[in-house]
Amino acid sequence: MMNSPSLTEVENLVVIYLGFAFATFLYGLTFFQTYIYFSRYSNDHTWTKVLVGALFVLDTASAGLVSDLVYDYLITMFEVRMEVIYATPAFCIQYLLSVIITLIAQLFFARRLYTVCCGPTRITSRSVSVVVLFCAFIAFVFGLISVGQFFQQRQLSAFALPPMAIVAGISQGFATIANIIIFIAMYWSLRPARYPDIPLPKGAFDNLSMLFAGRGLALIVIQMAYFGTFVASPGKPYWVAVQMVTPKVYANTVLGLLNAREVKRGVGLNEEETLSDRHDSRDDGLPSALQFRSTKATQQSLSFSQEAENSRSSEIEAISKSFSDDQNLESIRSRCSDQLAYDKASLS
Structure with missing residues (x-):
């Protein structure tokens, strides 16, 4: 007769299942947005298509690894007590994909900042983009070090040790700083004072969509939740659920920004690019x-x-x-x- 699971084991399994459920839901949104992009922006720039394709492939692989992780914990290791969560190879690879998707999304926003922040001179746009790139690079490097520690320790509770906690904390901290700079710079640059004819959102839903996807507020929310839960209790599995969801939020933020653009003969037009085209609708396309x-x-x-x-x-x-x-x-x-x-x- 099997003993009833302890509270720690139940807590670990519930956290993993909740992370899997939210990650699966957001992957469905990734799939839908990818379909919308390729069906609507058929003549878009090649590099943008490559970006969307790469995000879709990486996010699909991440979702598959999360499903395999849950299968291992709930089916394969059903009789094993889960008071201590072991990082399986699927979990380690999924963590690596999360670091890569985060870097890709931040590089995309750094490129957008270089375009929208330019004024009489490009000093401002170059400075902001360089700072974002620097923070994203530091987060990526320390994220790779955390992945290596994962493969060596194989216990999530080992993140409570100072060496691993400091490395992971630096990675998530610099990613958070990069996201904050992205949001402030995007919101400050794409404002009516600089672009008087910029289309303004109508209604609460459009305003929220503009803030979360168009300006990058979603990146701040998910990254601060990830960083906060890890710093508060690195030895507990709470941050694991947030980590499963994080790459999905990054991917959907980029896809949401791309799909919110106006389309002209299959080519997406950014907000600052549609000002002159909107005035002359007779020659559209x-x-x-x-x-x-x-x-x-x-x-x-x-x-x-x-x-x-x-x-x-x-x-x-x-x-x-x-x-x-x-x-x-x-x-x-x-x-x-x-x-x-x-x-x-x-x-x-």
């Missing part, structure tokens, strides 16, 4: 050269019409003048005839 030719042809046709109208006016005026001259000549002839008839009558 035409390349700039064709737009120029179309405008030039229109101007030429207008000038030809004006010249034709002026020519017709001149002809009408000439005809009217000649008609008036003919009437005057006829009047003179009539008067001369009358005068000649009068003179003849006088002589007779």
Whole structure:
């Protein structure tokens, strides 16, 4: 007869299951957003397509490893007491994929900041982008060190030891700093004061979507939750559930920002790129050269019409003048005839 599970074992299994449930739900959102992107932005830039494809593949692999992890804990090791969670190879690889997805998402936002923060000079955009890249690189390097420690220790409780806790804390701390800078810089740059014609969200849902996906607030929320639960109790499994969800939030934030763009002939247009295109809806979808030719042809046709109208006016005026001259000549002839008839009558 099997003994009833202890409170610690129940706590560990519940945390792992909750992390699996939320991660699976968010992976469904990743799959849906990937389908939306490739069906809507069919002619988008090649590097953007590669980015979306890489995020989808990595997130799919991460979801599969989380499922394998739960299967190992709840099925394969069902009779093993789970008072201490052992990091299986699937868990270690999933942790590595989480570090990689975090880096990719932060690199994407660093590239966006380089575009939207530029002013009269590019010093500001370069400085902000360099700081974000530096923090993301530090987080990535220390994340790789944590993965190596995972493979060596194989016990999540070992993260309570100072060497492992410091390394993991530095990685998550620098990732949090990078996300805070991303949110502040994106919110400050893409504001109506800088772009008066920027489309403003309507309603509470659109505002929340803009803040969480378009400005990167979701990255701050999930990373601070990850960092807070780890610092509070590194030896407990609470941060494991957040870690399972973290790569899904990063991937869906990037996909949400890409799918929120306006589409023009299969190409996505960022907020700062749609200002001039929104004013001229007649030439929507035409390349700039064709737009120029179309405008030039229109101007030429207008000038030809004006010249034709002026020519017709001149002809009408000439005809009217000649008609008036003919009437005057006829009047003179009539008067001369009358005068000649009068003179003849006088002589007779």
